[in-house]
Amino acid sequence: MTPEHLRPDSDVVLRVQDLQKHFPLRRAGRHGPGLSIKAVDGVTFDVRRGETIGVVGESGCGKSTLGRAVMRLVEPTGGRIELMGKDITALSRREMRPMRRHVQMVFQDPLSSLNPRMTARQIVEEPLHIFRWGDRASIEKRSAMLFDHVGLPRASLSKHAHEFSGGQRQRIAIARALALNPSVVVCDEAVSALDVSIQAQVLNLLQDLQKELNLAYIFITHDLSVVEYISHRIAVMYLGRIVELADTRALFDQPMHPYTQALMSSAPSRDPRVLGAEREVLAGEVPSPISPPSGCRFRTRCTKAHDRCAVTSPAFRSVGSGHMAACHLNEAGDAPIPDEVV
Amino acid sequence: MTRWKEFDVKRGSSGPLLQVQGLEVEFRTGGRVVHAVNGIDIDVRRGETVAVLGESGSGKSITFEAILGTLDSPPGHVTGGRAEFEGQNLFDLSPRRRRAICGDRIGMIFQDPLSALNPVYTVGWQMAEMYRVHRHLGRAEARRQSMDMLARVGIPDVQRRIDNYPHEFSGGMRQRLVIAMALAVDPALVIADEPTTALDVTVEAQILALLRDLQRERGMGLILITHSMAVAAEIADRICVMYAGQVVERGDVRTLFGSPAHPYTAGLLHSLPGVAAARHRRLTPIPGQPPDLAHIPPGCPFHPRCPRAEARCRAEPPALRPVGDGQREAACHFAEELLAAAPTAQQDEGHAR
Numbered sequence: 001m002t003p004e005h006l007r008p009d010s011d012v013v014l015r016v017q018d019l020q021k022h023f024p025l026r027r028a029g030r031h032g033p034g035l036s037i038k039a040v041d042g043v044t045f046d047v048r049r050g051e052t053i054g055v056v057g058e059s060g061c062g063k064s065t066l067g068r069a070v071m072r073l074v075e076p077t078g079g080r081i082e083l084m085g086k087d088i089t090a091l092s093r094r095e096m097r098p099m100r101r102h103v104q105m106v107f108q109d110p111l112s113s114l115n116p117r118m119t120a121r122q123i124v125e126e127p128l129h130i131f132r133w134g135d136r137a138s139i140e141k142r143s144a145m146l147f148d149h150v151g152l153p154r155a156s157l158s159k160h161a162h163e164f165s166g167g168q169r170q171r172i173a174i175a176r177a178l179a180l181n182p183s184v185v186v187c188d189e190a191v192s193a194l195d196v197s198i199q200a201q202v203l204n205l206l207q208d209l210q211k212e213l214n215l216a217y218i219f220i221t222h223d224l225s226v227v228e229y230i231s232h233r234i235a236v237m238y239l240g241r242i243v244e245l246a247d248t249r250a251l252f253d254q255p256m257h258p259y260t261q262a263l264m265s266s267a268p269s270r271d272p273r274v275l276g277a278e279r280e281v282l283a284g285e286v287p288s289p290i291s292p293p294s295g296c297r298f299r300t301r302c303t304k305a306h307d308r309c310a311v312t313s314p315a316f317r318s319v320g321s322g323h324m325a326a327c328h329l330n331e332a333g334d335a336p337i338p339d340e341v342v
Numbered sequence: 343m344t345r346w347k348e349f350d351v352k353r354g355s356s357g358p359l360l361q362v363q364g365l366e367v368e369f370r371t372g373g374r375v376v377h378a379v380n381g382i383d384i385d386v387r388r389g390e391t392v393a394v395l396g397e398s399g400s401g402k403s404i405t406f407e408a409i410l411g412t413l414d415s416p417p418g419h420v421t422g423g424r425a426e427f428e429g430q431n432l433f434d435l436s437p438r439r440r441r442a443i444c445g446d447r448i449g450m451i452f453q454d455p456l457s458a459l460n461p462v463y464t465v466g467w468q469m470a471e472m473y474r475v476h477r478h479l480g481r482a483e484a485r486r487q488s489m490d491m492l493a494r495v496g497i498p499d500v501q502r503r504i505d506n507y508p509h510e511f512s513g514g515m516r517q518r519l520v521i522a523m524a525l526a527v528d529p530a531l532v533i534a535d536e537p538t539t540a541l542d543v544t545v546e547a548q549i550l551a552l553l554r555d556l557q558r559e560r561g562m563g564l565i566l567i568t569h570s571m572a573v574a575a576e577i578a579d580r581i582c583v584m585y586a587g588q589v590v591e592r593g594d595v596r597t598l599f600g601s602p603a604h605p606y607t608a609g610l611l612h613s614l615p616g617v618a619a620a621r622h623r624r625l626t627p628i629p630g631q632p633p634d635l636a637h638i639p640p641g642c643p644f645h646p647r648c649p650r651a652e653a654r655c656r657a658e659p660p661a662l663r664p665v666g667d668g669q670r671e672a673a674c675h676f677a678e679e680l681l682a683a684a685p686t687a688q689q690d691e692g693h694a695r
Contacts, residue, residue: 222542224543273617285545
């Protein structure tokens, strides 16, 4: 396999470099130094055509802010975003507009992201009108096709959002996201609110659409089972940073960062038929993103932390083919200590 | 507390602590009748954890709201059945008597701790209220016992934290607080409705471990209402699977997840992304949607989504009956065939943990 940095770039649809989003809380002045919430604090990754990159982490780790910053729904405070080879970091609203059709989003709660006064058809056709897809007939043809794609009966085109079940609403949201033929779809907890039997239907739909349309997904979730099922590669976030990034199999078979290891061992068993596996409990809670710990941000909860972790921030570096992690333990001299995941 | 422990021991019945039989609940709104719970039998013994597993709309929460008397009525009505707790039918009691039992002998833990807490009182005040109301303790003694209990559930720095307000606690700490309040007066039974659903996995693991420890330590009965098979498998001795307001399968955890005898239970297992991912398989979702509870299909309520439904399933509602080795009951006409055909967990060797 070609090392990651040598792979041809033509396939990269989205490139994020050292992205930052700090929300200001207080300006520096009489009251002391300035404070800000460092929601995303230096994140770098690529998304290739047709791949799913999972972003997983606990609440407050910055995964949703990352998804929004990538789309410039919130303005990044640092770093660089390249979409389809074009730097979009500093584009004005007007310049950004034509780029928006390349990257679309599906939210967690379809009821609050679908206009209750619009019919399903109006919701799906709205982006087509905004981007002047074509005449009325071609727009209608397109929306009917999108309905077929996401598995909704055409007869329900004139219903309103509240008349659909949760899973069907999410299908409408997906149809809307796909209307303009995007290259990247950001799914922010897109299946988290659904019951398992419906969640499975939507996950399969997302996979089918990906194959058919060669879509890239940024799949943001807190659910390890879901992220394992759907992702080709996974980024694990902790307090605004990616601590580990690897192919799904490599990450689950050999997690290199102590946080990833802790996250996996504290997650419930993936298979309820395997009983008696007591979860290892990670002590404590996530520190405040206003003043994250010095050095490595995980050190306050890490069982393997040593003096150095409080002083220097570990570099995000390669620990294997396409496998990146930010931990001093994986640096030269120390043998990596992956916990066996059986 | 010891006093109440002895009281339990003296009563020392080996029968169920709570026995629900044939419970029916319906909601009447604008000429529509929604049949939320349709004849449910559930029992819990002392020292036992029972998970009530179901998806949204299965009636799992409504069942316990009806039992505890917290059902919104109208529109909700209990139209049949009984709920015997320590020998008395809760539905026969006056609201006042029932309230005295709930909170004292039955503790409750809800999904969203913030809405179960009063924002304008300190943590210590709310906690002490349990002892003042149910044990008639004085202020100082109530506060002292509150501190012990808060320390027991793992609230750090209790001396300082006891004078905080609920909003100053994190989600995990709030859930610990609500657990402390529910267990303060040593109830015989605790009902926890999705206690970890709003929490991150690492915190969920902490809270489940705490619940399990407290349950063992105090020998209480625990009912855990959940949508998560993983949580149920982790903590429960027995499981009740609900669908459309009915129990479709119940039994020992190992038996039930190891070889489900109801197609709905099997369907849920096949819908789990973790199981599919570990085996590099595509998910097999349950087709269709859960039924509209105002128009529950005749016969077996699951038949429109069931891969093996036959004419009989559309006509004749299956009764919940013992299947296999008697370790479980299922409400399916073809439960025996399903059991015979399905590979067991051992044969289907998983590499999930």
